[in-house]
Amino acid sequence: AAKRKGRAAYQFASALMNEAAIDRLQIETSLRRAIEQQALRLEYQPLVHLASGRIVGAEALCRWDDPERGAVPPGLFIPIAEDCGLIEALGGWVLKTAALQLRAWHDAGHTELMMAVNLSARQFQRGVVLQQVEDALVTSGIAPDRLELELTETVLLHDGDAVMATLRRLKALGTKLSMDDFGTGYSSLAYLRRFKFDKIKIDRSFVCDLIDDPDNAAIVRGIISLAQSLGLSVLAEGVETDAIAQRLKHLQCTFAQGYLFDRPLRPEDFGARLGTP
Ligand code: C2E
Numbered sequence: 001a002a003k004r005k006g007r008a009a010y011q012f013a014s015a016l017m018n019e020a021a022i023d024r025l026q027i028e029t030s031l032r033r034a035i036e037q038q039a040l041r042l043e044y045q046p047l048v049h050l051a052s053g054r055i056v057g058a059e060a061l062c063r064w065d066d067p068e069r070g071a072v073p074p075g076l077f078i079p080i081a082e083d084c085g086l087i088e089a090l091g092g093w094v095l096k097t098a099a100l101q102l103r104a105w106h107d108a109g110h111t112e113l114m115m116a117v118n119l120s121a122r123q124f125q126r127g128v129v130l131q132q133v134e135d136a137l138v139t140s141g142i143a144p145d146r147l148e149l150e151l152t153e154t155v156l157l158h159d160g161d162a163v164m165a166t167l168r169r170l171k172a173l174g175t176k177l178s179m180d181d182f183g184t185g186y187s188s189l190a191y192l193r194r195f196k197f198d199k200i201k202i203d204r205s206f207v208c209d210l211i212d213d214p215d216n217a218a219i220v221r222g223i224i225s226l227a228q229s230l231g232l233s234v235l236a237e238g239v240e241t242d243a244i245a246q247r248l249k250h251l252q253c254t255f256a257q258g259y260l261f262d263r264p265l266r267p268e269d270f271g272a273r274l275g276t277p
């Protein structure tokens with residue numbers, strides 16, 4: 001009986017695995033089509049200056065509304081795009097679209113606004129990202145220092161020299177570098193200096209229970225003072241309550257982002273939020 005049960009469990013597990021593999025293949029196929037047909041879109045989440053409450057920038061976040069699956073979260077489709085070689089095309093489209101959107105807001109008089117774009121480690125592997133950033137800057141005509149590239153620590157784990165060279169050239173173009181999800185990865189402090197990052201984004205996981213968890217409070221405090229002493233600017237992700245925003249302000253965190261202020265917005269809604277300059 002035990003043996004039979006074992007075999008049944010095995011067959012069940014392997015059926016599940018098959019299903020997962022098939023599902024993934026289908027997602028890959030639909031995603032490829034969505035990229036080709038430009039069926040992806042971007043939402044923009046306000047980046048807020050805590051002391052004044054002013055919107056200083058936007059983070060571009062990729063959205064995919066699949067006709068059959070509905071909204072597929074980027075946490076699901078970005079890793080798939082990375083694995084099946086679609087991330088370069090997707091990433092190039094994101095850079096160009098976000099830069100053109102920023103140009104439109106600049107032209108509407110919001111001249112100080114900056115745009116943050118997420119880059120995956122995979123986009124660095126063949127160095128195409130440098131050309132894509134240059135193209136986005138040329139096409140849009142935005143100043144390079146208005147574009148902030150968000151990288152996670154995993155980028156720095158890949159082929160050190162090649163990544164290093166690309167990051168140097170991105171800095172030479174004048175773009176800003178931001179360390180995303182800080183505290184969740186390897187967080188080598190030496191990297192922050194070596195790669196000349198401009199900003200640290202404190203990961204949401206530390207921010208969300210800043211009030212109740214003394215350990216997280218200590219981590220957040222530590223990251224803010226680290227940023228200050230390295231001359232980096234600092235933003236807290238995932239700010240959902242006013243109490244957290246107040247505490248962050250008290251801790252001298254300069255920037256924040258989160259549902260308390262705004263969810264990621266469609267471009268027209270972001271424009272409405274900006275109001276008249
Ligand atoms: P991320 O870069 O850390 O982006 C912030 C994520 O936190 C976004 O999730 C945003 O919607 C969410 N968020 C913002 N404020 C709050 C809050 O107050 N509470 C909570 N619970 N969540 C909040 P989203 O849009 O699902 O994106 C997830 C991740 O997917 C991003 O994390 C980023 O790593 C990746 N991603 C999204 N768009 C792109 C893209 O165009 N290219 C690349 N390479 N990655 C992307």
Ligand code: MG
Pocket residue numbers: 059118150180
């Ligand atoms: Mg990000």
Ligand code: MG
Pocket residue numbers: 180181201203237
């Ligand atoms: Mg983040």
Ligand code: MG
Pocket residue numbers: 181
């Ligand atoms: Mg994150």
